[in-house]
Amino acid sequence: MYTVIVIDDSSSMRRILKDMINNIDDFEVIAEAVDAFDAREKIKKYEPDLVTIDINMPKMDGVVFLRNLMRLHAMPAVVISGESVRGNDIFDDGAVGFIPKPDNHESMVSFGNRIKETLMNLTFLLKRYTLKKPPAQVQVETRYSKQNADNHGIEKKVHPDEVLKKLPATFPGKKVIAIGSSTGGVDALLQVFMKLEPNLPPILMTQHIPYGFSNSFAQRLNTHSKLNVYEAKDGMILENSSAYLAPGNMHMTIEKAGNEYRIKLLDMVKVSRHKPSVDILFRSVNNVVGGGAMAVIMTGMGDDGSICMKELYDNGAYTIAQDEASCIVFGMPAKAIEAGAIKDVVSLDDIAEYIMDFSRGKRK
Template identity: 80%
Template sequence: MYTVIVIDDSASMRRILKDMINSIDEFEVIEEAVDAFDAREKIKKYEPDLVTIDINMPKMDGVVFLRNLMRLHAMPAVVISGESVRGNDIFDDGAVGFIPKPETGESMISFGKRIKETLLNLTFLLKRYTLKKPKPQVEIKRKSAGNEDKYGVEKRIHPDEVLVKRPCTFPGRKIIAIGSSTGGVEALIKVFSKLRANLPPIVITQHIPYGFSNSFAQRLNNTSEIEVCEAKDGMILQSSHAYLAPGNMHMSVIRSGQNYKIQLLDTVRVSRHKPSVDILFRSVNNEIGGGAMAVMMTGMGDDGSIGMKELYDNGAYTIAQDEASCVVFGMPAKAIEAGAVKDVVSLDEIADYIIEFSQGKRR
């Protein structure tokens, strides 16, 4: 049984959500909160497995509360809100799900089905979830030194400020780098279910909240013929293996003798993210250059477009997921606009393109 705290300033909506969630066999609402401060105390007291958060709340905006929650007390959070436009951004702030509140004319039965479907799809994360308090992040200290503007919005850090661009030092080897964000969890599962053994090493940066990357890597591993794991600092990259960036660290690739290994970086957010696709792509370009393949998949924002353009200019093979198959056509669109993409392909085709690249059929 997964325990839930519902956070919403509307008493009637709290009652509706409580009844709907309690009707799902694997879930139980153990408390309700009327605002962020009420929620903070109840989360500390009850340590729920999941919280639902409304965006429009008194005293503290739901998005601000979500960001603070992910920074100070990371845990699964689903946003349930009527603000669908703002709601699309909450995945980048750490939410694992978004459910729009019912629109005019929608039945409560339909709304209940959407809630049930979303929560049941999250059980793979909840099964392995154990609450971990993340260590203080470097960027929290640096914000006071100018990492935020006067409105408290984090400035974009260019990858040059974290990882220096330099010529490729070890050309001729193959590696596949993948970047994704909103919608990427299910998209990656679909791709990895079609991959076969005997592939070059694969490195993945998916924007994912702290504490969830290990369980997601295990899920990918269970669906694929190749071995998938959460990346650890110093790991030597091996063929037919894939490495997923941890949810609170940048991942880069560096040369180690005649091999490549993982280097994790606990630094500021880059392109507004940590882990950042730009950091991964920049490092792959530094070490492999034209021997690499870069894949940009569904996601919001522009993370990865800088690093992908450098790879493209260096002769790497680059593809982007097409708009029709993306949950959010943001990151792929920005990479295409930057002139960083050779081929635009559907989600169903990505695995085939990766396999063909490994066989030397695509350059």
Template identity: 75%
Template sequence: MYTVLVIDDSASMRRIIKDMINSIDEFEVVCVATDAFDAREKIKEYEPDLVTIDINMPKMDGVVFLRNLMRLHPMPAVIISGESVRGNDIFDDGAVGFIPKPSNGESMQSFQDRVKDTLLNLTFLLKRYTLKKPKGTKKVPTNTLNIEYKIHPDEVIPSNPSKLPGMKLIAIGSSTGGVESLLRVFKKLPSDLPPILITQHIPYGFSNSFAHRLNDYSQVTVCEATDGMILERGHGYLAPGNMHLTIEKIGNEYRTKLLDTKKVSQHKPSVDVLFRSVNNNIGSAAMAIMMTGMGDDGTIAMKELFDNGAYTIAQNEESCVVFGMPMKAIQAGAVKDIIHLDQIADYIIDFAKGKRK
């Protein structure tokens, strides 16, 4: 059963949409919200598998809420709105579906059929999204949070720093706020750069669509990484939402290698796993970038890269949505330069030209 939050400022429309969704096998509306701020609290409380969002709402426009949702808590979202002229734009903002509200005398049955068709066509995505998601609709009581054993990267990938520099390569780690921040960086990048590997903490089922968004925004060719891809200049490789991204050297080529193992630093994919793999294979020829995010994932391996002579930078507090991961790396003495988000692309370009080491 897929759980749904319906967000609409109209009481009658909330009731209509709720009844329609509840009539569909495999779907259940667990709560409704009257505006974006109400929805924010309901998402925290019920952790639904899907949200439906109206565009015209008081306090915060539905599109603004959608953008904030994709930036801070990416999850499947369907727009149900009378503003059909904005239907195409919302897909660029991260929505997975758009259902126009009935107009010009359209029957409720026709509207219900469209709601049903859209949701049933999304079950493949919802199945992937909920595969790794804890069961249940209510949030975990606060006294049980953060008790998960924190796996050290040693349990997944041993540290074996490369003594000789490998090919030039760029590795990026990010979490909360990273989706929009990465888009801002990639928009400024040219095509002729060393390979870029990205670990962004993102739910399973969203990494492929996010890779497409990065690709559309940038001259860099970006894809969701699969096992055994040869690392090429001008290409970016995003870690899948449920796998660790690493690299290995086979002959004279460097290839991607995905690991379906334990969470590391409470994440899968983990920045620590990516950075350690880069240090094991690339060493001092690498550039590592720590961007906005909560927690400390990546700190251990970034310090190893720094100690091995790699060039490491962190996003500054001013430009971070959450100054957690960069702060921890800075405190660990793992960072050479601390820079604003809008400078990161320039530093990558300089590194590629040999101007920063």
């Protein structure tokens, strides 16, 4: 059983969160706190496995409290707030997840589903924390799409064939590198990009990330990399030594534009339960670039990416997966390996080197 302290100055929101979390198997709210100072004392007293934090609180701002918590008592923390513009602060300072509070149009059933999805996705991390292993920073896609839900609020799995036709490139195009990641991917991508050197082919990234946080994450990668990193915009022409991150609420694809490649964003249903979807990116790259591509599948829960990575593999693309030892969650890489879609299994520490080797023609 994972124990939780809910921190929110609103008594009604504390009651809602407590009821929703207590209805999730293996989770129990053991205390509530009205502000950061109350929370500090109750964390010392109860030693929870997880805390939820609101940003707008009296006496001490939630981000300031999060920063202090990570410095003095590092532990898994999920931000549950109506404020979505400070993603850099939230994730840079140690949050492992973000759940937007519901707006006036969202039902409590939908809100409860988003809370359950996030907490269940964090169980691997919580197991490590309860075993006294250091917690890792994690971003989880938690947006809920009514387009993908049945009448009971349960998401349907949409296959990539339903939204993007399988038309693989007959001949290899100019080199492109495509990366897919989810749980644990924020920190993992940062480690890779810190090692990459310029003069690489264009890099496309789909990281499962909440809407409102992709731009700040792209800026963070740009700050810590020698490459130019952008949040992808519709119509962008791909350039060498540049990387493009899918927005948190759009699928990212590419299309041929003369002798160049251009980004095309799609506002459609979730695919493989995600938006953006790794499968959609990989399918698009296979359709346009085919055997000229490199595809990398990194840490993450679920199977997004495995279907279309196999298509890339079959079309002659160079495919690698992050190894289990260096993954926060070995879900997505494991599924791709099981699908027979991987040429090399690589430690996180070596992924940057493999990308640079591919760009120099050393790996195919």
